[in-house]
Amino acid sequence: MNVTGLNSIEKRASLSLATVFGMRMIGLFMILPVFAIYGVGLEGYSPIWLGLAIGAYGFTQALLQIPMGILSDKFGRKPVIISGLIIFCLGSIIAAVADSVYMVVIGRAIQGMGAIASATLALAADLSREEQRPKVMATIGMFIGLSFAAAMVLGPLVAASYGLSGLFFLTAIFAFVGIFIVLFIVPNSINTAPKGDLVAAPKRVKQLIKDGNLFRLNLGVFILHLALTAMFVSLPIMLTKTGFAIGEHWRLYLPVLLISFALMVPFMIWAIKKQKEKLVFCGAIILLALSLLLLWLKHDSFYVIFTAVMLFFVAFNYLEATMPSTLSKIAPAGDKGSAMGVYSSSQFFGAFVGGLAGGAIQSAFGLASVFLFSALLILVWYVFALSMKEVKRSKSISFSVNFNDEQHAKLLADKLADMAGIVESTIVYSESVAYLKIDEKQIDMDKLRALLAN
Known part of the structure; x- marks a missing residue:
C-alpha cells in the first residue's frame, strides 16, 4: 500500500x-x-x-x-x-x-x-x-x-x-x-475512524465549553461569521446605491476574493515559518475591524467599498483557514470531534445571530450602522484573543491498540507519558484506541509503533 x-x-x-x-x-x-x-x-x-x-x-x-x-x-x-x-x-x-x-x-x-x-x-x-x-x-x-x-x-x-x-x-x-x-x-x-477524532461525544461537550482557549476560539468563530452575515444585509444595497447594478456585483466579488487569497497566503506562510501565529492572528482581527470601520465611515464610494471588502476578506480567509488548525492543536487528545462540534455550532449560530442583528440594526439605525456594530464586536474578540496562550507545535494521531486487559492499558499509558515527543496521550480501553499529540521533531515513530504493538 x-x-x-x-x-x-x-x-x-x-x-x-x-x-x-x-x-x-x-x-x-x-x-x-x-x-x-x-x-x-x-x-x-x-x-x-x-x-x-x-x-x-x-x-x-x-x-x-x-x-x-x-x-x-x-x-x-x-x-x-x-x-x-x-x-x-x-x-x-x-x-x-x-x-x-x-x-x-x-x-x-x-x-x-x-x-x-x-x-x-x-x-x-x-x-x-x-x-x-x-x-x-x-x-x-x-x-x-x-x-x-x-x-x-x-x-x-x-x-x-x-x-x-x-x-x-x-x-x-x-x-x-x-x-x-x-x-x-x-x-x-469498511473501517470506522476512532470516534474521538471526528464525532462529538455529548458528555464531553459541556466540559470543553469551559476550556479557556477553546472558549476564545469558539467566541471568535461566532463573531467572525456574525460579521460576515451581517455585512451582506447591507453591502449589496450600498453597492447598488453607488450605481453598481446587482447583476454586475460578481465583478467586485471575483477580483476581491482572488486578491484576498493571494495576499493571505504569504502571511500564513510567514506566520508558520517564523512561529508568529498569534501575532498574525491578532493582526487579522484588527484588520477585520478596520475594514468594517472604513465601510461605516466611507460607504458612498465604490473604490473605498472595494478596498474595504478586499481587506475584510484577506483577514477573513486567513482566520477561516487557520482557526480549525489551531483548534486541532489545543483540543485535548481524543476530544477533537467534540471540540470541532462545539466550534461548528458556534460558527453557524454566529451566522444566525448576524442575520438577525444585522436586520434589526439596519431597521433601527440605517445601513452603515451594521458595520459599526460588527467592528465593535470584533474589537471585543481582539481583547479576548490577546490573552490566548501560544499553541505548542504538535500533531494529533490515533492508533488502534489490542489491549490484553485494563491493566495493560494503564501500563501503556504510563510508558507513553514517559516517552520523548509525546505531548499528550489519552487511552480509551473500551474503544481499543490511543489518542496522541506528538512533537514530530522529537518523536521516534518506529519506537512508538513498537510500543503500541506490544
Missing part, C-alpha cells in the same frame, strides 16, 4: 466528498450577495426578515450539527448524509416557490436541518488512513473555501437571469447531484 500519497480510494473519497460538501455550501451562500436586493419584492419584506432569511440556516445547523454526527455513528454515514441532502433539497424547493419572506425563512431553516458536515467529515476519516487523513481533510477544506468564492460569483449571475426562485432551484439541483455522488461515486466504508 502506498504510504507516501493518497491511494485510489482516498483520492476518490476526498474529491467526491469535497464536491458534495462544496455544492451544498454554494447553495447556502449564493443568497448572500443578492437577497438584500431581490428580496424586496417578497410579501412581508423588512430589514429584520431579510436578516432572518439570510441567517436562518445557521440556527438549525447549530442545533443539529452534533446530533447528526452521533446519528451517523448509529445508522451509518451514507444514510445520514443522503437524508440530510434530501432535507436540504426540500428546504431549497420551499424557498424557490415562496412568494413571501416568511416562507423563504422557513425554507432556509429547513436547509440548515440537513446538517451533514460532521457525518461527511467522519466518512472521509473512515475512508482514509491515519497518515493520509490530513490531506483528505485539506482537500475538503479547500473546496469549502472555493465554494464561497463560487457562490459570490454565481449568486448575482443566476439571480439576474432567473430571479431568487432560479437560485433556489439550482440549489435543489446541487443537492440531487450530491445524492447521486454519495450513492454511486463515494466509496463504501
Whole structure:
C-alpha cells in the first residue's frame, strides 16, 4: 500500500466528498450577495426578515450539527448524509416557490436541518488512513473555501437571469447531484475512524465549553461569521446605491476574493515559518475591524467599498483557514470531534445571530450602522484573543491498540507519558484506541509503533 500519497480510494473519497460538501455550501451562500436586493419584492419584506432569511440556516445547523454526527455513528454515514441532502433539497424547493419572506425563512431553516458536515467529515476519516487523513481533510477544506468564492460569483449571475426562485432551484439541483455522488461515486466504508477524532461525544461537550482557549476560539468563530452575515444585509444595497447594478456585483466579488487569497497566503506562510501565529492572528482581527470601520465611515464610494471588502476578506480567509488548525492543536487528545462540534455550532449560530442583528440594526439605525456594530464586536474578540496562550507545535494521531486487559492499558499509558515527543496521550480501553499529540521533531515513530504493538 502506498504510504507516501493518497491511494485510489482516498483520492476518490476526498474529491467526491469535497464536491458534495462544496455544492451544498454554494447553495447556502449564493443568497448572500443578492437577497438584500431581490428580496424586496417578497410579501412581508423588512430589514429584520431579510436578516432572518439570510441567517436562518445557521440556527438549525447549530442545533443539529452534533446530533447528526452521533446519528451517523448509529445508522451509518451514507444514510445520514443522503437524508440530510434530501432535507436540504426540500428546504431549497420551499424557498424557490415562496412568494413571501416568511416562507423563504422557513425554507432556509429547513436547509440548515440537513446538517451533514460532521457525518461527511467522519466518512472521509473512515475512508482514509491515519497518515493520509490530513490531506483528505485539506482537500475538503479547500473546496469549502472555493465554494464561497463560487457562490459570490454565481449568486448575482443566476439571480439576474432567473430571479431568487432560479437560485433556489439550482440549489435543489446541487443537492440531487450530491445524492447521486454519495450513492454511486463515494466509496463504501469498511473501517470506522476512532470516534474521538471526528464525532462529538455529548458528555464531553459541556466540559470543553469551559476550556479557556477553546472558549476564545469558539467566541471568535461566532463573531467572525456574525460579521460576515451581517455585512451582506447591507453591502449589496450600498453597492447598488453607488450605481453598481446587482447583476454586475460578481465583478467586485471575483477580483476581491482572488486578491484576498493571494495576499493571505504569504502571511500564513510567514506566520508558520517564523512561529508568529498569534501575532498574525491578532493582526487579522484588527484588520477585520478596520475594514468594517472604513465601510461605516466611507460607504458612498465604490473604490473605498472595494478596498474595504478586499481587506475584510484577506483577514477573513486567513482566520477561516487557520482557526480549525489551531483548534486541532489545543483540543485535548481524543476530544477533537467534540471540540470541532462545539466550534461548528458556534460558527453557524454566529451566522444566525448576524442575520438577525444585522436586520434589526439596519431597521433601527440605517445601513452603515451594521458595520459599526460588527467592528465593535470584533474589537471585543481582539481583547479576548490577546490573552490566548501560544499553541505548542504538535500533531494529533490515533492508533488502534489490542489491549490484553485494563491493566495493560494503564501500563501503556504510563510508558507513553514517559516517552520523548509525546505531548499528550489519552487511552480509551473500551474503544481499543490511543489518542496522541506528538512533537514530530522529537518523536521516534518506529519506537512508538513498537510500543503500541506490544
